[in-house]
Amino acid sequence: MAGGASTPALAAAVSEAGGLGFxxxxxxxxxxxxxxxxxxRRLTSRPFGMxxxxxxxxEVDAPAVAAxxxxxAPEAERLGVAPGTPAARDDDYDAKIADLLDDPPAFVSFTFGRPAPEVVRAFQGRGTVVIVTVTTVDxxxxxxxxxxxxxxxxEAGAHRGSFTNTLDGALPLRTLLRRVRDATSRPLIATGGLATARDVAEVxxxxxxxAQAGTAFVRCPESxxxxxxxxxxxxxxxxxxxMTRAFSGRPAxxxxxxxxxxxxAHAPAAYPDVHHVTSPLRKAAAAQDDPDTVNLWAGESFREATDAPAAQVAAALAGR
Structure with a gap:
């Protein structure tokens, strides 16, 4: 839920309701x-994650990004902005890891790959649970x-959390979960299109x-x-x-x-370069209430999302 939906209020509300806010x-x-x-931490004393x-x-094809x-350019002109330019590609990763290790939350999860073994061990040494997002058995x-x-x-909304910029091997959650369960004894958190207590009970x-939910919380007032x-x-x-690369250069x-x-069909596989290029357009479109030019991340069960408070959504997912 990067890019705006995630807030301290939302994470705290989920944790306070008995879930694990992230x-x-x-x-x-x-x-x-x-x-x-x-x-x-000011809003809850319960565990949460980052x-x-x-x-x-x-490996970016710079001419393709430029094209x-x-x-x-015409989209940007219509919105009154200029397309962005590619910028730093590391998302301030090293600084974030250093900061988190200095004072970590209870859980840290990683998307788009796995951290180096020494990073995992360092977090575990601080008592932090390390979670890695996977999209295939490999x-x-x-x-x-x-x-x-x-x-x-x-079925998951927003970015596919794969180790590489690809849709290769994409599987529905129930199928993937069974196959990963057969391949590892580690605890598994299921995510992708989960929006009801019935979905949670099934996984x-x-x-x-x-069970992890994202789109189910996007309409909440805390989002x-x-x-x-x-x-x-x-x-x-x-x-x-x-699924599209049009907004960020990665399947989402x-x-x-x-x-x-x-x-x-024209967006290159170049992340976060395309993200930087489209950022001014997306911000302007949101400000101008233009739903046809902004990324509307959503999982396949998006119709189940309500504008209820996050605590109520969490309780409903838990069958309470």
Missing amino acids: LAAGYKTAAAMREDIDAT NVFMPSLD YRDRL EARSSGDADALCVQGS LSLGAVA GASAVHKAALADPRFTSTA RGLVNRFLIEHS
Whole structure:
């Protein structure tokens, strides 16, 4: 839920309700990440976690990125902005790890790859539980000494948390969960299109120790998602989701809108370069209440999302 939806208020509310709230470090500086941790601690004394993006390893075709930037120039002009330019590709990773190790939360999870073994051991030495997101059985087998795995099915909203910038091997959650369960004895957290107590009960019956939800919380008042994003999840004009690289250069699932349809086929596999290019457009579109030009990340069960408080959503997922 990086990029806005994740807030201290949301993470704290979920933890206070008996769940395990998570913050998102993605797209933030180490200092901003620490501010979120401090704010969450002021709101709850219960455990919570922080999710960290691994630095991109993409071999970028710079001319392809430049061509895509040129393609988006008319979109930018219509919105009154200029396309962005590629910037740092490491998401302030080293500074974030140093900061987290100095004063870690109870859980730290990693997306887009696995951290170095010494990083895992350092967190474990501080008593922090390390979780790695996996999208295939091979990733599960190569996830190092992580304490637990977050098994992400193809139904999940937003970015596919794969180790490489690809859709290879994408499987629905129930199938993937069974296969990963057969390949490892580590605790598994299931995620991808989970929006009801029935969904949660099903993945627990398949061997998961916990269920993770994202889209289910996007419309909550504690969520920092934009008003246009929250409204789109309930807008009958949007009827389906699809995977796209159009907004970030990495496969991510969102509501099918005009921008996704017109630009998906032309977006290079270049993350976070494309993310930087489209950032001014997305911000302007959100400010102008333009749902057809902004990324509307959503899992396949997006219609189940409500605007209820996060504590109520957490309780409903738990069957309470």
